Structures are given as C-alpha cells and as structure tokens.
Amino acid sequence: MVVTLVGEKLAKPGVEFIYYGPADPCKTCRLARVCVGNLEPGRRYKVLRIRNIEHSCPLHEGKVRVVDVIEPSIEVAVDPRYAIVGSRITLNFIECDDLEKQNVIKPEGLFEGDVVKILEITGELECNGRNYKIVKVMREKE
Numbered sequence: 001m002v003v004t005l006v007g008e009k010l011a012k013p014g015v016e017f018i019y020y021g022p023a024d025p026c027k028t029c030r031l032a033r034v035c036v037g038n039l040e041p042g043r044r045y046k047v048l049r050i051r052n053i054e055h056s057c058p059l060h061e062g063k064v065r066v067v068d069v070i071e072p073s074i075e076v077a078v079d080p081r082y083a084i085v086g087s088r089i090t091l092n093f094i095e096c097d098d099l100e101k102q103n104v105i106k107p108e109g110l111f112e113g114d115v116v117k118i119l120e121i122t123g124e125l126e127c128n129g130r131n132y133k134i135v136k137v138m139r140e141k142e
Helices: 024-028 099-105
Strands: 002-007 016-019 043-057 062-070 074-078 088-090 115-127 130-139
Touching (some): 074 115
Antiparallel strands (some): 043 062, 074 130
C-alpha cells in the first residue's frame, strides 16, 4: 500500500487512475515527496482509503486528500501456454492489429517485461488468426 495525495474529486474508495508523472507546479511543491514521489509514472492505482487530512493544491481545484492506494489487478491478453493461474510470468505483449482490443493487448498500468502473477483466466481473444487468453494479473514488485 502507498500513501499519496489525490484531488478531492478522485478521493473516493474504488476510483482508479493512471499516474503520468508530475506537473510543473509539483516540482517546487513542499508536498511533492509524499504526493508524486511515491507513485511510478505509467502505473495504475486504485484508491482504498481516504484519510481525514487535506491540503491546498493549485492543480486540483484547490484541495488534495491523503489516501491509501494500491496497484490493482489488470486484464491482459497472453499466449495460452502461459495462462496458468498462480504462475508468475515476465509479460510480453502479444502482436495484434485490432485497435479496439488494445485495452487488453497493451493495458495502461503494465509494461512489457513486468513480472506478473496470474490471478484468474477471464476470457479468450482472437487476433491475427491466433487465439489468446485474457488473464487478470497483479504486478510483482522487485
């Protein structure tokens, strides 16, 4: 679990967001270390708990709240040979030309080369004449 700050409108349990990196005003903010310093650019986070602490912020319409976040599980398409619940794999994105399927081909929050644990198989996908499994994974941190 990570402690960070989010805008008051995002401070609701269950809300997910992608952290894209610090904005310019963050670089000189006294709260930057706890706000953006605990987050990894390009990763998806899910708000678990809102703490009773708020701070003023020029980016978030005036206020940010202290929250606990985690990296949630994410669905991704994998080669069926690797789709074994409970196994840990190094993520290699599949090749697929269908732009409508990109949310499971290269989902935001995961990077090629991430080590992930397969939690469950949620479906199947066909692309470029090949069949794949859609799995829910959780990133394993070093």
